Amino acid sequence: MAIVEQEEAPLELESGEDQITERPLGAFTRPDGGGGWRSWLFTVDHKRIGIMYGAAGLLFFVIGGIYALFMRLQLARPDNSILSAETYNQVFTMHGVVMIFLAAIPLGAAFSNYLIPLQIGARDVAFPRLNAFSFWVFLGGGLFLLTSMFIGGWWENAPDGGWFAYSPNTGVLFSPSKGIDFFAIGLQITGIASLVGAINLIVTVLNMRSPGMTLMKMPVLTWMLFIVQMLLLFAMPVISVALFLLTFDRLFDANFFNVAEGADPLLWQHLFWIFGHPEVYILILPSFGVISEIIPTFSRKPIFGYPFMIFSGIAIGFMGWGVWAHHMFASGIGPVAVAAFSVSTMFIAVPTGVKILNWLATMWGGRIRFTTPMLYATSVVAMFTIGGLSGVTHSLAAADTQQTDTYYIVAHFHYVIFGGIILGFFGGFYFWWPKMFGYFLSEKIGKSSFWVMVIGFNLTFGPMHILGLQGMSRRIQTYSPGQGFDFWNLIATLGAFMIAIATAMFIANVFISRRAHRAGKTPDPGPDPWDARSLEWMTASPVPEHNFDEVIEVERQDEFWHRKWGKDESGRVVRRATAEEVAHDGSNTNVHLPSPSYWPIVAALGLPIIGYGLIYNLWLCVVGGLFVIAGLFGWVFEPVDDPNVDGHHGDEHEASGELEEGNENSQKEVSVD
Amino acid sequence: MTETATAQTTHDHSEDHVSTLGVSNDKLGMWVFLGSDCLLFGGLISTYMLYKDRIGPDDLGPEEMFDIPFTSVSSFVLLMSSLTVVLAITALRRNDIRRSRIWLLTTAILGAVFVGGQVYEFTVFYREGLGYTTNLFGTSFFTLTGFHGVHVSVGIIMLMSMYIQSMRGRLTVAQEEKLEIIGLYWHFVDVVWIVIFTIVYLFPQ
Numbered sequence: 001m002a003i004v005e006q007e008e009a010p011l012e013l014e015s016g017e018d019q020i021t022e023r024p025l026g027a028f029t030r031p032d033g034g035g036g037w038r039s040w041l042f043t044v045d046h047k048r049i050g051i052m053y054g055a056a057g058l059l060f061f062v063i064g065g066i067y068a069l070f071m072r073l074q075l076a077r078p079d080n081s082i083l084s085a086e087t088y089n090q091v092f093t094m095h096g097v098v099m100i101f102l103a104a105i106p107l108g109a110a111f112s113n114y115l116i117p118l119q120i121g122a123r124d125v126a127f128p129r130l131n132a133f134s135f136w137v138f139l140g141g142g143l144f145l146l147t148s149m150f151i152g153g154w155w156e157n158a159p160d161g162g163w164f165a166y167s168p169n170t171g172v173l174f175s176p177s178k179g180i181d182f183f184a185i186g187l188q189i190t191g192i193a194s195l196v197g198a199i200n201l202i203v204t205v206l207n208m209r210s211p212g213m214t215l216m217k218m219p220v221l222t223w224m225l226f227i228v229q230m231l232l233l234f235a236m237p238v239i240s241v242a243l244f245l246l247t248f249d250r251l252f253d254a255n256f257f258n259v260a261e262g263a264d265p266l267l268w269q270h271l272f273w274i275f276g277h278p279e280v281y282i283l284i285l286p287s288f289g290v291i292s293e294i295i296p297t298f299s300r301k302p303i304f305g306y307p308f309m310i311f312s313g314i315a316i317g318f319m320g321w322g323v324w325a326h327h328m329f330a331s332g333i334g335p336v337a338v339a340a341f342s343v344s345t346m347f348i349a350v351p352t353g354v355k356i357l358n359w360l361a362t363m364w365g366g367r368i369r370f371t372t373p374m375l376y377a378t379s380v381v382a383m384f385t386i387g388g389l390s391g392v393t394h395s396l397a398a399a400d401t402q403q404t405d406t407y408y409i410v411a412h413f414h415y416v417i418f419g420g421i422i423l424g425f426f427g428g429f430y431f432w433w434p435k436m437f438g439y440f441l442s443e444k445i446g447k448s449s450f451w452v453m454v455i456g457f458n459l460t461f462g463p464m465h466i467l468g469l470q471g472m473s474r475r476i477q478t479y480s481p482g483q484g485f486d487f488w489n490l491i492a493t494l495g496a497f498m499i500a501i502a503t504a505m506f507i508a509n510v511f512i513s514r515r516a517h518r519a520g521k522t523p524d525p526g527p528d529p530w531d532a533r534s535l536e537w538m539t540a541s542p543v544p545e546h547n548f549d550e551v552i553e554v555e556r557q558d559e560f561w562h563r564k565w566g567k568d569e570s571g572r573v574v575r576r577a578t579a580e581e582v583a584h585d586g587s588n589t590n591v592h593l594p595s596p597s598y599w600p601i602v603a604a605l606g607l608p609i610i611g612y613g614l615i616y617n618l619w620l621c622v623v624g625g626l627f628v629i630a631g632l633f634g635w636v637f638e639p640v641d642d643p644n645v646d647g648h649h650g651d652e653h654e655a656s657g658e659l660e661e662g663n664e665n666s667q668k669e670v671s672v673d
Numbered sequence: 674m675t676e677t678a679t680a681q682t683t684h685d686h687s688e689d690h691v692s693t694l695g696v697s698n699d700k701l702g703m704w705v706f707l708g709s710d711c712l713l714f715g716g717l718i719s720t721y722m723l724y725k726d727r728i729g730p731d732d733l734g735p736e737e738m739f740d741i742p743f744t745s746v747s748s749f750v751l752l753m754s755s756l757t758v759v760l761a762i763t764a765l766r767r768n769d770i771r772r773s774r775i776w777l778l779t780t781a782i783l784g785a786v787f788v789g790g791q792v793y794e795f796t797v798f799y800r801e802g803l804g805y806t807t808n809l810f811g812t813s814f815f816t817l818t819g820f821h822g823v824h825v826s827v828g829i830i831m832l833m834s835m836y837i838q839s840m841r842g843r844l845t846v847a848q849e850e851k852l853e854i855i856g857l858y859w860h861f862v863d864v865v866w867i868v869i870f871t872i873v874y875l876f877p878q
Binding site: 252258 | 692693694696698701702705708709710711712713717720723724727805806808809812816834
């Protein structure tokens with residue numbers, strides 16, 4: 001008896017000590033997995049972050065769309081007075097800024113975050129906490145920009161310089177409201193988010209591919225998103241510089257754009273468009289990737305000319321850096337520069353044309369199923385071709401000087417941005433919705449909303465070609481009757497409301513389809529509802545938290561497809577296995593995943609506070625700075641895992657410690673920039 | 674992944690150890706970030722190049738302003754800190770914690786001397802009549818060198834946080850890669866300074 005007691009006592013003591021030493025800094029425990037809203041606020045799961053990016057992007061898309069509707073209402077008839085000229089300036093600026101920086105980029109980030117790790121067979125991104133940080137920074141920066149609508153008066157302090165905010169109009173002298181400050185600081189903050197996200201995803205693609213997944217076996221979507229991250233990586237610091245210079249001018253009386261002191265107004269234009277033109281490809285390439293997944297799946301053929309698709313994407317990525325001055329043909333940059341940028345602009349149409357031909361060749365002879373995603377994807381090919389061709393007309397500098405700042409330009413970039421990007425993203429929503437949420441969106445509502453959207457889109461932006469060539473300037477608040485503008489403006493306004501109806505139908509579809517699925521009226525999608533090709537379909541829907549039950553050894557491009565289909569003796573393609581046999585069912589619960597963390601959101605919260613502080617009261621900067629420092633401190637010192645959450649991974653602490661601890665390093669510099 | 678078959682059956686975290694390129698995520702992330710930072714300085718240097726001669730008729734220009742011997746010394750100090758950070762890393766790799774700590778502190782001090790020299794230089798310029806808002810040369814000069822100074826200061830903070838960790842006995846061979854990553858950043862800041870020193874200080878002479 002005595003021996004037993006002696007053994008028990010030290011055992012208890014030891015386990016007690018263990019618990020203490022495992023939590024060296026008790027204040028910094030990690031949140032438990034939990035449920036409800038907490039599990040979203042503190043999540044580091046790339047899928048949840050991707051969904052949040054998508055939801056936020058859609059929200060901003062709706063807000064930007066409401067701005068557009070007000071502009072179209074104002075322009076519906078001549079001499080209209082719904083919006084004053086001052087308000088109109090702010091509304092079109094906010095429309096551009098919100099749509100480009102807060103809707104199109106984040107929707108691309110939604111696909112990047114959700115799909116890149118799945119398509120390369122990884123468990124998560126390289127730096128899960130940085131991923132959460134970049135989402136919260138983006139959301140904070142976006143909301144910061146939106147508050148300019150009502151802080152200090154209703155539509156008094158919103159930015160009013162257009163989305164490219166040419167100097168010297170943005171100086172305090174010409175734009176005395178706080179609007180440009182909100183513009184410069186807000187975009188600086190969202191820029192940090194993009195940069196951090198780009199670093200994260202580049203490392204993920206380069207370093208976390210599953211065994212056998214060489215670069216030239218990656219799906220086209222992952223490739224395009226990878227190129228986008230490279231463009232973001234190198235374009236974001238340039239716009240950062242431009243915005244820093246602008247901020248210093250406005251807040252600290254620097255002279256960068258002070259023409260009275262001899263400053264060069266073209267400096268801003270060059271810096272902005274060196275960022276701004278790669279930005280165009282940052283926006284469009286995700287959509288190119290999305291339809292490069294949809295078209296092969298529904299044509300039941302592999303993508304035509306896979307290496308050409310990849311290398312044309314890379315070519316676009318490189319050449320995108322050599323065409324920026326075609327935005328400046330009318331600014332007097334000289335005949336040599338104009339000629340050079342004309343030629344480079346014509347050349348960049350070549351890789352884009354290669355892509356279009358490859359999509360057509362993929363569909364050629366295929367057994368096409370016109371589902372909603374496929375309808376959207378084919379419409380992208382058609383609409384983007386129109387927008388691309390009108391873009392080539394801008395490369396002719398002589399013609400471009402006539403078209404600059406007319407509605408012809410507005411028509412062109414809406415055909416590429418709406419027709420190329422937004423339609424592609426809607427196709428992507430319908431395509432991956434069953435994978436993300438485990439239920440189909442209704443095809444019936446989907447197809448009808450597709451037609452409403454495409455017809456409305458063409459009615460809105462098609463007439464703008466005519467208006468522009470007739471001489472209607474962009475950004476004018478109103479126009480006089482009798483110039484031939486009346487009819488087409490009215491048509492464009494009608495079209496804009498059709499787009500709004502189509503968007504509302506999509507949102508309604510989400511709720512109606514979810515209810516129908518919960519009531520058991522629609523079938524479960526299963527892992528692979530479309531008989532698709534890439535790895536994300538090789539796991540359960542919705543995707544379990546750990547993505548894949550086991551590591552996938554990749555041998556071929558379209559690995560999942562080849563596991564399902566093979567050739568028999570006579571060379572005919574026959575099914576070898578069903579998707580359910582090949583796909584993982586998500587039952588492996590024995591996978592170690594990074595724990596959620598409080599600190600990314602704390603650190604991110606500091607940035608908009610610093611932003612308000614810079615504009616209104618420098619003491620607020622101290623408060624914001626404290627948030628950032630507290631966030632970094634907690635980030636560095638929180639334990640790798642909370643010992644209370646699950647007890648079966650004692651020996652992994654070292655392994656994931658190496659992964660996560662270093663985050664603080666890259667984190668620190670990024671937050672300084 | 675030679676042991677995939679066994680790894681798959683139980684704990685799948687084994688893939689965390691394997692990186693496709695054989696470089697750790699952290700180090701690759703730092704390389705990628707530094708690539709991006711090149712463009713930040715590229716933009717600032719271009720702005721300076723555009724504006725360096727835009728001064729008022731009575732203002733002092735770059736040639737009169739710069740004190741080349743002084744800045745050469747502080748540049749030398751910064752370059753030497755690149756050597757000492759390498760010594761800190763190699764000492765840590767040999768598990769010579771004591772020496773690694775010394776070199777770590779030396780690097781941080783050399784960096785601080787450089788930043789101190791920059792503050793002194795700024796003060797002198799200001800007294801001689803070149804303020805931030807005086808002219809385009811002043812605006813772009815202080816912005817460019819100021820951004821570099823902030824980068825050096827961030828490096829000092831990282832080095833000092835390593836040093837503070839070492840006082841609590843947390844500097845071990847396991848931290849070698851972390852120090853190496855900080856070293857990468859430190860070298861980058863030095864290389865950028867060589868470019869800035871050449872373009873900003875030596876070209877006008």
